[in-house]
Amino acid sequence: MILYGGGAPNDGVPDGGEGGVVLKKGPWTAAEDETLAAYVREYGEGNWNAVQKKTWLARCGKSCRLRWANHLRPNLRKGSFTADEERLIIQLHSQLGNKWARMAAQLPGRTDNEIKNFWNTRLKRFQRQGLPLYPPDITQNYHHQQPYTPSSDLPVFAFPQPPPPLLQPPTLRPKRCYETAFSCLSTKPSYASSPTNFLVSSPTFLHTNSYPPSSYQCTNPVYSVKPELPSNQIPYSASLGVSQVSNFSDNGNHNLDSGLQISTCQLLEDLMEEAEALADSYRAPKRRHLEATPEDNDTNNNFFSGSFRHCGSSNSQCSLQGLKPKEEDSLQMNTMQDEDIAKLLDWGSESGEISNGQSSVITTEENLVLDSHQFALLFPADEDNNNNTNKNPRVSCSWDNLPEIC
DNA sequence: AAATCGTTCAACCGCCATTCC
DNA sequence: GGGAATGGCGGTTGAACGATT
Numbered sequence A: 001m002i003l004y005g006g007g008a009p010n011d012g013v014p015d016g017g018e019g020g021v022v023l024k025k026g027p028w029t030a031a032e033d034e035t036l037a038a039y040v041r042e043y044g045e046g047n048w049n050a051v052q053k054k055t056w057l058a059r060c061g062k063s064c065r066l067r068w069a070n071h072l073r074p075n076l077r078k079g080s081f082t083a084d085e086e087r088l089i090i091q092l093h094s095q096l097g098n099k100w101a102r103m104a105a106q107l108p109g110r111t112d113n114e115i116k117n118f119w120n121t122r123l124k125r126f127q128r129q130g131l132p133l134y135p136p137d138i139t140q141n142y143h144h145q146q147p148y149t150p151s152s153d154l155p156v157f158a159f160p161q162p163p164p165p166l167l168q169p170p171t172l173r174p175k176r177c178y179e180t181a182f183s184c185l186s187t188k189p190s191y192a193s194s195p196t197n198f199l200v201s202s203p204t205f206l207h208t209n210s211y212p213p214s215s216y217q218c219t220n221p222v223y224s225v226k227p228e229l230p231s232n233q234i235p236y237s238a239s240l241g242v243s244q245v246s247n248f249s250d251n252g253n254h255n256l257d258s259g260l261q262i263s264t265c266q267l268l269e270d271l272m273e274e275a276e277a278l279a280d281s282y283r284a285p286k287r288r289h290l291e292a293t294p295e296d297n298d299t300n301n302n303f304f305s306g307s308f309r310h311c312g313s314s315n316s317q318c319s320l321q322g323l324k325p326k327e328e329d330s331l332q333m334n335t336m337q338d339e340d341i342a343k344l345l346d347w348g349s350e351s352g353e354i355s356n357g358q359s360s361v362i363t364t365e366e367n368l369v370l371d372s373h374q375f376a377l378l379f380p381a382d383e384d385n386n387n388n389t390n391k392n393p394r395v396s397c398s399w400d401n402l403p404e405i406c
Numbered sequence B: 001a002a003a004t005c006g007t008t009c010a011a012c013c014g015c016c017a018t019t020c021c
Numbered sequence C: 001g002g003g004a005a006t007g008g009c010g011g012t013t014g015a016a017c018g019a020t021t
Helices: A030-043 A049-054 A061-072 A083-096 A100-105 A112-129 A136-143 A177-181 A196-200 A239-249 A259-282 A299-313 A327-334 A338-352 A365-378 A385-391
Strands: none
Touching: A030 A049, A030 A061, A049 A061, A061 A112, A083 A100, A083 A112, A100 A112
16 A cells, blocks of 8 residues: 555545445545555556555545546646637537537646536526627638537537438437436437437527528527537427427326427427517416426426526527526416417427327428418517517517527 | 625536446 | 446536625
């Protein structure tokens, strides 16, 4: 056993002896750091579980590896990101999604954890402020299919790619986003041949020029075709839509065999938000309980009510940036009229039998385009935001009034 | 000065893939 | 082939800290 660094072996940690060591958690001490560094100097990286055996450290191998990788290994750059680094991160994220390790590989001396923290902080801030996550030039890069390629080992996603055919068996299973996005489901839905379809499933107007009005043009990859789903950013797009299906059907049967259901429900949710804002401005409040019942305490069932809160709280993501976030969203939802819901459900039914929660029969995205037009007629975008704003501030949210995403 | 709020960052957790036996 | 061990990755948490009220 190596006693590098002179640190106290126990250091407040119970030690049950060989095989019964209670591993220490929490912040690392300088002595532990020194011990770990000495271990790596002697034995090299890897075999991290041996650290515990060969030194007095009561840390699990994972913890050692993490400490080394994030803090002790040489050539680490500490301190704030430079402007160039920040820009590179943004650019990489626009292409890779939440692939922190791969992003870190492009930023010498930076760790995936740092990048992840940076991005999540930035994400929070930008969402709160309703700002676009990606600067226009970076999204232009996307538009012109000139993805940033800092090195040869970074795969180039020449998107937008034609969306893969829907309703095909998955050919690969996304590693993370799948789990997160559909963690609410006992039955995992199938989806088309790549996670890209989750984003294809975002509101139709994001992918066409037909709606909303031409003044609004989304190029934000977050909404658009993207190789990977940043799962903590797109629950709105995927999982929330799914949850809505189950709630609309109200049969507890998560029979979601179609990625297109997700598409449709996502669009539906977007439209419902628009509808709720409009409806709320015209009608006296009339409560309608779309939220999970109180006895539904698990996350699955709360997903529906949470979906609106989430959307409101992630303004830059969901595009309805003018909507009131969080609590007010659920209030707005409660004020939605039955007939509005009925219209939405009828619309959904016509489009893909969404209202009954069964498998969607929509087979093409064109249907969604058409239906969005129908819905546009149902809830026309206000032509004069000021007028509506005077009626009710909430109505200030319309497609025209949205802050530019990109 | 105290309380509250927001941000940052280090660390942990769970899952998955790979390797080893 | 199968299970265990190991490493890697992404998501999440919570403490520390500073700013604001």
